[in-house]
Amino acid sequence: MTSGIGTIHGVGLGPGDPDLMSVRADRLVRSARNVAFFRKAGRPGRARTIIQGMLSEDVREIAMEYPVTTEIPLADPRYNACLSSFYAAQTERLRALAESGEDVVVLCEGDPFFYGSFMHLHDRLMDHVPVEVVPAITGMSAAWTATGRPMTWGDDVLSIVMGTLPEAELARAMLNADALVVMKVGRNLPKIRSALAQAGRADRAVLVQYASMEGQKVTPLTAVEDGPAPYFSIVIVHGEGRRP
The missing domain is CATH 3.30.950.10 (Tetrapyrrole methylase, C-terminal domain)
Known part of the structure; x- marks a missing residue:
């Protein structure tokens, strides 16, 4: 645990090949104490798969499992309501860690600011704790x-x-x-x-x-x-x- 408030790092992993990650992304992933990533329930998650073998032995893994993907049509109001609640809950998890002094690396497929799930966390976190974004090659x-x-x-x-x-x-x-x-x-x-x-x-x-x-x-x-x-x-x- 570090002193003060920790930082949430939205780390772009690129399109899928670990060799296409940036040097900064590689460094943050390998040194991370807390790693969060999105995935569908019952799946390992593509972002987590990309960095297989790169994490330290004592890392804390935080799986953020989507409550819905294609089960509800996009036009159905329940879809947005369900995901909004999900992102709010994940924001609180990460914010609590940062406020306790812990840095967190959030793994992002592609670039974090290009149609990615991390954007929804970023907007909810940015006024409360430090958030830094590592750009990446897009899909x-x-x-x-x-x-x-x-x-x-x-x-x-x-x-x-x-x-x-x-x-x-x-x-x-x-x-x-x-x-x-x-x-x-x-x-x-x-x-x-x-x-x-x-x-x-x-x-x-x-x-x-x-x-x-x-x-x-x-x-x-x-x-x-x-x-x-x-x-x-x-x-x-x-x-x-x-x-x-």
């Missing part, structure tokens, strides 16, 4: 790197859209973008495919699964069958802009 960066082609050229406009959006909104965003990243694919793949077709981008789209991780796979979307895609899936449409 989308690993995905377009896996394709072996540059993502943007010259004046290309890059758009990032969520597959959870209504199809009409997806198609409109896709039509206005030069280069495109579609996240949260999963069960939304058929809708994403349809929106890409409406925007005239279906023949240029690529599905990247498990970027930088074991099982990495890059497939033209036209060769992918309909049905749910794995959780770690991103659709990429490369830009074709100005070149010297």
Whole structure:
């Protein structure tokens, strides 16, 4: 235990390959006394899996298990209410540790400030205890790197859209973008495919699964069958802009 108030570190681990972690992230993880991480109940959690073998023997592990993932539709008010209560409870756990003088490393897949769960803790903690964030390589960066082609050229406009959006909104965003990243694919793949077709981008789209991780796979979307895609899936449409 340290004197004074401890610090909560939101540590980005990158897209999945431990070799892609930053030096700072590696140092914080290996020296941590308290490590917290999100996971689905009954699962080890991807963030915890990434740092397997890196923790000290006397580390305290704090598993934060989601009360719901896909069991309740996003549009159902119960979904937000359930997660809000969950984040509030986890905030109190971490705040209590920090106020007792303990530093805590919160493991974050990808970058902590890019569509990550840590953001919900950050906003609840920042006015009460010190919070520091370690940025990281994002999953989308690993995905377009896996394709072996540059993502943007010259004046290309890059758009990032969520597959959870209504199809009409997806198609409109896709039509206005030069280069495109579609996240949260999963069960939304058929809708994403349809929106890409409406925007005239279906023949240029690529599905990247498990970027930088074991099982990495890059497939033209036209060769992918309909049905749910794995959780770690991103659709990429490369830009074709100005070149010297």
